[in-house]
Amino acid sequence: MTACAIEPTAETGDDDPTPHAPCAITADGTYAARLARDGDSWFPERWTLDGPEPYAVPLPSHQPEEPGTEVQPMADGRVLIRRLSQGRHAFSLLYPTGPGTGELPLGTVECPDGDTVLRLLPPAPGGQRAYAAAVGRRSTALWLVAGGAFGPEHLAEIPGRCSGGVWLDRTGRMLALDRETEGRTKTVVVDLERGGEVSPLLQITAGSDDRLLLAAPDSGLLLISSDAPSPGEPRLGWGVLGSTLPVRFPRSLRLTGRALTPFAVQPGQVLVPENCAVALRVDGPFGSWVGVWRPADRRLREFAAPRGWLAGSGLWTEDGVLRLPYATEAEPCGVARVAVPAARAEQRPDDTAEGVPDTGAEALEPEPPEPVAPRPVPLQQAPLARLVTK
Secondary structure, three states: OOOOOOOOOOOOOOOOOOOOOEEEEEEOEEEEEEEEOOOEEEEEEEEEOOOOOOOEEEEEOOOEEEOOEEEEEOOOOOEEEEEEEEEEEEEEEEEOOEEEEEEEEEEEEOOOOOOOOEEEEEOOOOOEEEEEEEOOOOEEEEEEEEOOOOOOOOEEEOOOOEEEEEOOOOOOOOEEEEEEEEEEEEEEEEEEEEEOOEEEEEEOOOOEEEEEEEEOOOOOEEEEOOOOOOOOEEEEEEEEOOOOEEEEEHHHHHOOOEEEEEEEEOOOOOOOOOHHOEEEEEEEEEEEEEEEEOOOOOEEEEOOOOOEEEOOOOEEEOEEEEEEEEEOOOOOEEEEEEEEEOOOOOOOOOOOOEOOOOOOOOOOOOOOOOOOOOOOOOHHHOOOOOOOOO
């Protein structure tokens, strides 16, 4: 089968403002999965990434899949699939069986309310479990859809409409979600080992929309979107979980006419979060390409994306090599490697950034006169701070 489609696989009917990547990658970078296309027929495809060369295995069923079907790789090489039919979301695990595809049904989740949108959350650390969020009009249901003992299990009901989804640790316990309540969005943490207990994580000002986009569990580096420094205009910023440093909003991440979406952060870098490399999808009037930025650098490095890049997909190695999956008719399964120079030691992190200090009265912009905002929820008081290596 020829697989060269790069369209996003996830629905766009939820409240998540972040573009959906057309393929999902396990947390350890071993496998990827996507919905590929052969002519007019869609089918799941698993990529193996940890060998000398990447290779793809098609996993077609007895009939083509719908374009909105979601797939997610598991650590054992099977692929989780979510299909929607008459208000029921059916989950199965797919695996290759010689020339065919084996399928293990896991059960269904019913969303009788037509306004409810169910979506898979990003691959969990460990790759043994998979989760989904059903976003309703007033609350969000969190489901364990793979890895449980008896099929899909309802874990928690969270007040408010939740989007995003970022894992904050390597055990799959702490999940950050961006929750909208009373017209404002703030990031909260859901503790999966304490019955879905919810705690605040990020609130820069009472009137700002604050979202968590990425996290590096090893270093505690957080990538944040907030309109606190420019009301009504989301800005990219960074902070460190467990740190007393303020959230910073670098000018190098504020580009006119281009949208920046971080999609991968370099692992490792314990004790030096400012040296973590961050990969960003750059969308402009002429397409998409790749940006690389570090807190310790003063500029965004921009690179041409490989032809057929599955835009917004990729992963870092600990030694600073960015791996970008791509698919073309000539090469239906490829991974481009981009070696990025290390941060320059003489630079201070964010010496051209605008900060939001952790004080009672926040100076968000020098002009007009300084606004006064309530004390934010500081990152050093976040519930996961005790679990992050400093």
